[in-house]
Amino acid sequence: MPHAATLEIRGLSKQYQVKGDTLPVLDNVSLSIKPGEFVSIVGASGCGKSTLLRLVIGLEDDYQGDILLDGHRIVGTSLERGIMFQEHRLFPWLTVEQNVGLGLLNADLGEARKRDAVREHIALVGLEGFERAYPYQLSGGMSQRVAIARALVNRPEVLLLDEPFGALDALTRAYLQQELQRIWAQEGITMILVTHDVEEAVYLGDRVVVMQPRPGRIKRIVDVPLPRPRDRGDYAFAAIKEDVLSEFSDRPRDELIAEPRERNAVEWQFSW
Amino acid sequence: MTRSTQPISSPGRWPHWLHPAAVPKPLRGWVIPVMLLTLWWAAFRFGWTTSQLFVPLSKVVDTGLRMAGSGELAHALGASLYRMVLGFVIGTAIGLAVGTALGVSRLLENLIGPTFHTLKQVSLFAWIPLISLWFGLGDLAKIAFLSLAAFFPVVLNTFEGIRSVPRAHLEVARVFAFGPWQVFARVVWPAALPSIFTGIYLALIYAWLATLGAEYLLTSGSGIGNLLVDGREHFWMDQVLLGVLVVGAVGFALNWSASQLERRLLAWRGRSTAQF
Numbered sequence: 157m158p159h160a161a162t163l164e165i166r167g168l169s170k171q172y173q174v175k176g177d178t179l180p181v182l183d184n185v186s187l188s189i190k191p192g193e194f195v196s197i198v199g200a201s202g203c204g205k206s207t208l209l210r211l212v213i214g215l216e217d218d219y220q221g222d223i224l225l226d227g228h229r230i231v232g233t234s235l236e237r238g239i240m241f242q243e244h245r246l247f248p249w250l251t252v253e254q255n256v257g258l259g260l261l262n263a264d265l266g267e268a269r270k271r272d273a274v275r276e277h278i279a280l281v282g283l284e285g286f287e288r289a290y291p292y293q294l295s296g297g298m299s300q301r302v303a304i305a306r307a308l309v310n311r312p313e314v315l316l317l318d319e320p321f322g323a324l325d326a327l328t329r330a331y332l333q334q335e336l337q338r339i340w341a342q343e344g345i346t347m348i349l350v351t352h353d354v355e356e357a358v359y360l361g362d363r364v365v366v367m368q369p370r371p372g373r374i375k376r377i378v379d380v381p382l383p384r385p386r387d388r389g390d391y392a393f394a395a396i397k398e399d400v401l402s403e404f405s406d407r408p409r410d411e412l413i414a415e416p417r418e419r420n421a422v423e424w425q426f427s428w
Numbered sequence: 429m430t431r432s433t434q435p436i437s438s439p440g441r442w443p444h445w446l447h448p449a450a451v452p453k454p455l456r457g458w459v460i461p462v463m464l465l466t467l468w469w470a471a472f473r474f475g476w477t478t479s480q481l482f483v484p485l486s487k488v489v490d491t492g493l494r495m496a497g498s499g500e501l502a503h504a505l506g507a508s509l510y511r512m513v514l515g516f517v518i519g520t521a522i523g524l525a526v527g528t529a530l531g532v533s534r535l536l537e538n539l540i541g542p543t544f545h546t547l548k549q550v551s552l553f554a555w556i557p558l559i560s561l562w563f564g565l566g567d568l569a570k571i572a573f574l575s576l577a578a579f580f581p582v583v584l585n586t587f588e589g590i591r592s593v594p595r596a597h598l599e600v601a602r603v604f605a606f607g608p609w610q611v612f613a614r615v616v617w618p619a620a621l622p623s624i625f626t627g628i629y630l631a632l633i634y635a636w637l638a639t640l641g642a643e644y645l646l647t648s649g650s651g652i653g654n655l656l657v658d659g660r661e662h663f664w665m666d667q668v669l670l671g672v673l674v675v676g677a678v679g680f681a682l683n684w685s686a687s688q689l690e691r692r693l694l695a696w697r698g699r700s701t702a703q704f
Binding site: 213214215232233234235237238239241243245247248249250258259261262290291292293310 | 596597599600602603604605606607610614615618619621695696697698
């Protein structure tokens with residue numbers, strides 16, 4: 157079983173410069189993630205949850221605060237941190253096995269070990285028989301499974317998932333959530349899932365981090381002390397889901413409710 | 429409400445055997461050439477024309493056989509193709525290098541880009557006077573001109589292809605800690621390949637067009653273009669028409685081989701275009 161990492165985020169803040177103005181994206185985010193833990197992060201769009209992942213993976217830098225993996229500050233991207241994006245991002249000119257093999261391009265393994273690892277991970281996501289297929293021949297769900305295999309093939313200590321199933325249909329999504337849960341249990345690595353689907357967050361996470369926007373910060377962390385595999389129809393499951401959802405609907409958003417306005421007769425005439 | 433169930437192409441108007449769709453698909457491209465050739469043949473067979481500016485198909489075929497037999501045709505065609513291939517290869521090679529350099533480096537783009545974009549606006553044939561002064565009228569001048577014809581489309585499409593590599597793919601490369609050479613060889617180059625291929629495809633067509641142009645304007649030596657010039661000067665309509673047919677056939681063959689190669693190299697694109 158590979159080593160799973162402890163991820164420590166302390167006082168993390170990030171701003172973007174937009175036309176000379178400073179736009180805060182993340183404000184003082186602190187989060188400690190245990191080895192092998194599954195943490196879900198939910199929030200409305202614009203709450204900085206994707207930016208948080210891009211900072212942890214190392215695709216963005218220039219932040220304040222600390223991101224520590226096993227006590228070491230992260231620098232740039234590294235093979236010990238894997239990511240899966242919302243789009244599969246497979247290379248269309250490579251076959252399934254070549255795409256998975258990309259993850260091992262710079263791994264310190266012999267050719268034979270690399271071939272074995274690719275085969276094992278294609279089997280892990282249940283795509284035996286599709287090794288030589290090109291991405292245009294795969295469905296959306298199959299492509300995302302290839303992306304899971306590619307992200308896991310070099311055995312990262314932490315896997316980041318950026319709304320990985322957001323673009324899939326409901327049935328495929330439910331199936332892949334189950335698959336991800338099985339892979340997480342089997343591989344025992346730390347996973348961080350960013351999503352806007354509360355049910356998905358509760359179904360998969362040991363903890364659900366609720367974020368709020370402008371600027372992005374942590375509003376609340378909800379524990380999900382349910383045994384796995386979880387039953388979406390279960391009462392306890394529904395109660396936790398309701399609890400998380402209530403964070404998004406506890407008060408009406410005043411700015412979205414328009415004041416009723418006096419209308420004159422001419423306007424009424426055209427209101428049909 | 430009743431709906432009409434009549435098929436769109438009603439058999440009452442088009443007899444089945446005369447409908448264009450009755451021709452098997454691989455042969456459909458031959459319908460118009462065969463019709464034109466038949467018309468040509470019939471025009472003389474039934475005496476519709478007696479013009480001196482037009483000769484019977486049979487005479488063109490006879491001339492073709494005679495010139496093929498004497499080796500005259502092969503010699504001319506060989507000379508033209510030799511120059512075309514050489515010019516195409518030189519122009520494409522330099523074009524790939526320049527296009528890649530412009531695409532990969534902002535600094536080089538800023539330095540070379542404006543000059544390149546100005547020069548590409550100059551009509552290809554406007555280079556002929558300069559080229560003939562510098563390189564004479566022989567093979568060297570023609571090959572220089574052909575290289576120039578192949579150069580521009582390759583540079584433009586290589587540059588465009590490299591600049592439009594999706595950022596999403598470059599991020600994947602960063603996540604897997606690719607080095608600069610790995611990024612180029614495994615992401616940038618393959619992603620740009622369809623566009624680069626379009627450039628090479630255009631270069632092939634331009635090079636063949638320019639071959640004729642060069643032989644027409646830099647009249648020395650032999651070639652298909654010289655065959656046409658000779659034919660016109662001596663009023664040998666059969667030779668002129670033979671030249672036109674050969675030029676067309678070579679162009680068709682070049683186009684066909686390029687599309688076969690593209691289909692093989694870019695099989696990973698699948699069927700990306702609409703099927704009606």
